[in-house]
Amino acid sequence: MTLFGQILANGILLGGLYGLMALGMGLVWGVLNIVNLAHGAFIMLGGYAVYFLFTLAGIDPFLALPIAMVGMFCFGYLLQMFVLNFIVRSALLNTLLITFGFDVVFVYLAQLLFTADFRTINPTYSGSSVDLAGVTIPYSTAGAFLVAILLAGALYVFLDQTRTGRAIRATAQNLTAARLYGVNPRRIYALTFGVGAALAGAAGGLFGVVSQITPYIGITLTAKSFVIAILGGLDKPLGVIVGGLVLGIAEAMTDLYLGSTFKDIISFGLLVLILVARPAQLVGRA
Amino acid sequence: MNERLRYGIVGAAIAALAVVPFVVSDSLVQFGINALLVATLAQGWNVIGGFAGYPSFGNSVFYGLGSYGTAIAMVQFQLPFELALVLGALLGVAAAFVFGVPILRLRGPYFAIATLGLSAVMGAVVANVPIAGKNIGLILPLFKGDRLFYELSLGLLVLATAVVLWLSQSRFGAGLVAIREDEDAAQVMGINTTLYKVFAFAIAGFLSAAAGGIHAYWITYVDPAGSFEGSLNVRMVIMTLFGGPGTVFGPVIGAFVLSAISEVLASKISTVASLFYGFVIVLAVIFMPKGLLDVIQGVRGSGVRYFGANMRRFRL
Numbered sequence: 001m002t003l004f005g006q007i008l009a010n011g012i013l014l015g016g017l018y019g020l021m022a023l024g025m026g027l028v029w030g031v032l033n034i035v036n037l038a039h040g041a042f043i044m045l046g047g048y049a050v051y052f053l054f055t056l057a058g059i060d061p062f063l064a065l066p067i068a069m070v071g072m073f074c075f076g077y078l079l080q081m082f083v084l085n086f087i088v089r090s091a092l093l094n095t096l097l098i099t100f101g102f103d104v105v106f107v108y109l110a111q112l113l114f115t116a117d118f119r120t121i122n123p124t125y126s127g128s129s130v131d132l133a134g135v136t137i138p139y140s141t142a143g144a145f146l147v148a149i150l151l152a153g154a155l156y157v158f159l160d161q162t163r164t165g166r167a168i169r170a171t172a173q174n175l176t177a178a179r180l181y182g183v184n185p186r187r188i189y190a191l192t193f194g195v196g197a198a199l200a201g202a203a204g205g206l207f208g209v210v211s212q213i214t215p216y217i218g219i220t221l222t223a224k225s226f227v228i229a230i231l232g233g234l235d236k237p238l239g240v241i242v243g244g245l246v247l248g249i250a251e252a253m254t255d256l257y258l259g260s261t262f263k264d265i266i267s268f269g270l271l272v273l274i275l276v277a278r279p280a281q282l283v284g285r286a
Numbered sequence: 287m288n289e290r291l292r293y294g295i296v297g298a299a300i301a302a303l304a305v306v307p308f309v310v311s312d313s314l315v316q317f318g319i320n321a322l323l324v325a326t327l328a329q330g331w332n333v334i335g336g337f338a339g340y341p342s343f344g345n346s347v348f349y350g351l352g353s354y355g356t357a358i359a360m361v362q363f364q365l366p367f368e369l370a371l372v373l374g375a376l377l378g379v380a381a382a383f384v385f386g387v388p389i390l391r392l393r394g395p396y397f398a399i400a401t402l403g404l405s406a407v408m409g410a411v412v413a414n415v416p417i418a419g420k421n422i423g424l425i426l427p428l429f430k431g432d433r434l435f436y437e438l439s440l441g442l443l444v445l446a447t448a449v450v451l452w453l454s455q456s457r458f459g460a461g462l463v464a465i466r467e468d469e470d471a472a473q474v475m476g477i478n479t480t481l482y483k484v485f486a487f488a489i490a491g492f493l494s495a496a497a498g499g500i501h502a503y504w505i506t507y508v509d510p511a512g513s514f515e516g517s518l519n520v521r522m523v524i525m526t527l528f529g530g531p532g533t534v535f536g537p538v539i540g541a542f543v544l545s546a547i548s549e550v551l552a553s554k555i556s557t558v559a560s561l562f563y564g565f566v567i568v569l570a571v572i573f574m575p576k577g578l579l580d581v582i583q584g585v586r587g588s589g590v591r592y593f594g595a596n597m598r599r600f601r602l
């Protein structure tokens with residue numbers, strides 16, 4: 001029973017992080033109608049940003065997170081403003097291809113600059129943990145989970161309560177009408193993409209604390225984020241977190257009962273199954 | 287350009303390519319084999335991605351299965367290469383049907399992600415199959431003869447291009463283009479869209495798997511990581527895109543041009559070549575979404591303004 005409880009806890013803690021990864025992707029998809037295949041690469045870049053802030057500048061990873069997020073926000077904002085805004089209205093195939101191209105560029109730039117070595121962010125408290133009813137919970141993992149939940153809540157408040165958030169939602173619903181009410185779509189698109197990149201960056205930093213970073217982690221994380229975004233619904237930040245928990249628990253259980261080689265097989269089997277079983281018209285605008 | 291002259295040029299080009307291995311150095315022949323095989327992959331992607339408009343990022347799965355099918359037939363069942371290659375290619379066709387029927391119901395990003403997932407997981411699946419040599423893979427019998435492999439690869443590319451030429455002139459190909467432009471409308475017009483898409487996927491599967499089979503016997507081994515290399519998808523997509531998706535000769539020209547450039551770059555650092563592919567995708571989508579062949583026509587018509595017009599067309 002404790003083993004089951006432990007695995008369940010592991011799944012939930014990892015799932016929160018998955019949810020955070022999917023948030024940014026779902027936001028960009030829902031508002032801009034761009035399925036960002038470079039989302040996993042953003043996560044990877046955020047991970048390296050926090051890693052280097054920690055190892056070179058000695059900043060605690062949880063304090064480095066906001067810095068990395070600001071950096072990734074600016075990066076995403078500029079990318080959308082000066083590149084993606086030019087093709088955002090073209091066929092979906094083109095936006096898929098260009099973000100795929102970005103993914104390739106970022107992955108190999110990272111390989112060139114940072115090498116292919118495995119990196120882990122190891123603060124002094126990374127080994128210590130708390131014991132709850134026989135279930136061991138590492139501080140760093142629990143911290144990552146909490147930050148993920150907090151950011152999801154913050155995104156919800158931002159979209160729901162602020163003027164800019166309302167402008168983003170209005171743009172998602174009807175671009176022309178939003179424009180008539182004085183919303184500058186180029187700026188809103190860039191802002192939204194920047195927020196998506198910042199969330200990815202945060203997820204990457206946390207991923208580096210609980211797992212390992214290489215230049216190649218991106219593509220599987222992109223696919224997982226995509227499936228979670230569908231599971232949770234594009235316009236519901238809290239639903240996305242729940243979607244993340246489902247995948248996290250499913251993966252942890254597979255790991256326990258079938259062995260770790262089957263982990264990716266199951267999670268991608270699940271991916272294809274969900275895609276096939278769940279009619280596309282229910283969610284998003286494919 | 288009239289029809290007869292065009293066929294004459296193509297025939298001369300094939301003849302010239304066929305003579306190449308007898309006059310150039312061994313390393314150049316090896317480069318040629320790789321370029322021909324990747325051009326075949328690009329042509330296969332052209333069928334499903336260029337004509338039918340379904341952006342598959344999982345054609346490497348067919349390539350890997352073709353490699354493995356050929357290897358298993360030769361190593362485990364001692365079959366001759368000719369037969370093994372056919373079996374490998376048929377394995378690709380079978381995979382196209384098995385995966386295609388559920389996955390091709392998905393559209394746009396859903397389809398793209400499903401194929402991406404498939405390509406990410408297939409290597410891990412094969413690594414658990416005993417007959418495929420699990421994690422280690424299989425060693426094929428040694429056969430030295432780069433010229434033969436070159437001619438075989440050239441033959442396959444000619445076949446692939448002939449298939450695409452047929453597509454461009456046939457009812458079937460027109461149906462695929464109709465699906466690309468508006469699938470619902472195509473269905474209303476009486477096209478059996480599911481059947482068309484699955485057949486297009488099967489053609490891509492056949493060509494990609496055959497290329498994989500030839501490559502496996504040439505390098506004499508298969509292993510899960512190498513045979514299901516995801517970066518192959520990058521290359522076939524970008525070559526088709528660069529040359530001109532949905533055209534007959536675009537993917538071949540794109541493959542030759544980009545292979546040559548990346549070969550030069552890779553002689554410095556191999557990462558630089560991969561980086562180059564990424565930049566080409568980004569720039570091609572923005573400035574030349576219809577490919578190299580369209581650029582040649584467009585620039586002749588309106589000069590440098592052609593690129594500006596492309597850039598402004600979809601601007602927000």
